[in-house]
Amino acid sequence: MIDYQQMLNKKIVDIKPSGIRKFFDIANEMDNVISLSVGEPDFQTPWHVRQAGIESLEMGRTWYTPNRGFTKLRQEISKYFERRFSVSYDPETQVLVTVGGSEAIDAALRCLAGPGDEVLIPQPSFVCYEPLTIMTGATPVIIETKMEDEFRLTVEEIEEKITDKTKILILPFPNNPTGAIMEREQLEEIAKVVEKHNLMVISDEIYSELTYGGKNHVSFASIDNMKERTIVVNGFSKSYAMTGWRLGYALGPKPIIDQLTKLHQYGIMSAPTTAQYAAIEALRNGDADIEEMRSQYEMRRRLVVGSFDRMGLECFEPLGAFYVFPCIKSTGLSSEEFCTRLLNSKRIAVVPGNAFGESGEGYVRVSYSYSLKHLSTALGRIEEFLKELKEEQKNND
């Protein structure tokens, strides 16, 4: 008998499975569940982009691409980033095409962090930063963002957690699950701390095209002197509804991209070829698609936020991504209790906030990456649920 526990790396064994998954598995067992829990666009990849992928297959373009990704694609990424966010990157040396933004995050952490280093991770946030940091041997240090600050990261919160071991700051904005964004003035403040303490920043900007209320995304690399300290992670999944194509990229200073490329070369070889052809088309002719999807999300966001407001559910106005993160503390339930009861009594699935870090306790994540009709039905059921909870509270008093 092999004792697999002995064989496995203890670091990976000790990492907890994702809390989003756990809840989804329960919901999956039930019938007629209306889900508001999925974290990817409901749109299909625009047809002209799919067609570019199909054409490349018809032409038999089925080989590896250069390790860094097609030159044409890197050039288009560079042009796009300058056009949208006013930061220019040299396609030859400062761009690496990766397997989704996820690979870029993993590679960036592995190239920068190691035993003895501390990595600052704001939470609530996407679930991958902490485990990936642990795998590098570095120590994750959690910064809890608060609803009072609209879940933005503040300078004071960073200063509190800085030690002489702090090396990296993760900037996950626009944020999953809170929908928070960071504006230029706030980033400028963060930049001062970054410079003062000689930190590197991994800025996960995967939701950069999904901001609302007239606010445009500001890339951290566009703040004075921050380009040289930042690895920007971005990709095609959210902006072009291309999640399944698995394509993202990292932008950063040459010495860092060189090492990322080495890691990518040994671990991955090159990102999917068909996806790269499709991505070139997306960057060249996809600006209108981004705008169309964004305006759809904007309507859905208003509907969900407005409805929660009418129901009396406390909720700060999220200006990014496609999530709303209402506070459910007034119900007297924990996040998990709230979600379990909502699922059992109304067959609505949302994700407990604590799946995104301890500080998410008291909140739930509601995805609005669904049709307006679907949202309208689901919101009706949530309203009924809240009314019933209130009745129950009254009777208990």
Next chain:
Amino acid sequence: MDSLLKLLSENSSFTNAELAMMLGEPEDYIAAQIAEYEAQGIIKGYRALVNWEKVKGADVTALIEVRVSPKKVTGFDEVAERLMMFDEVDSLYLMAGAYDFAVFVKGKTIQDIASFVSRRLSTIDGVLSTATHFMLKRYKDGGVNIKEIDQQEDKRSMVL
């Protein structure tokens, strides 16, 4: 296109409160706007989107191509006015190309439609010829993918 009309054309059962939230406008503005559209005849009514394929004993539909000789003064309109009178005619379009009118006709049975064409349509003054095509299956209707309304299953899976 006007966003309010677009939303209503996709789903007329949204409440004014919902529409107001989606569009970021006050509710009374939405109500007034809809009343205005109704008054102007821009919104002509609200109907359920029925998937007739699923209804037993539902109508048979045929597309009839009709060639006519236009009248001197009234052109095609006179024949069109005549065709529109029939309850059996569901929609009617004047076309460019090999024939003049595309007439969508509904009947209980194929025989109903056959007799409508031979007895009533072909005999109209000015009608030169007809070609009848029966509809076998509906894939997309009025902008709606029938397969999609049939199986509204979410194909996305939870990855993290």
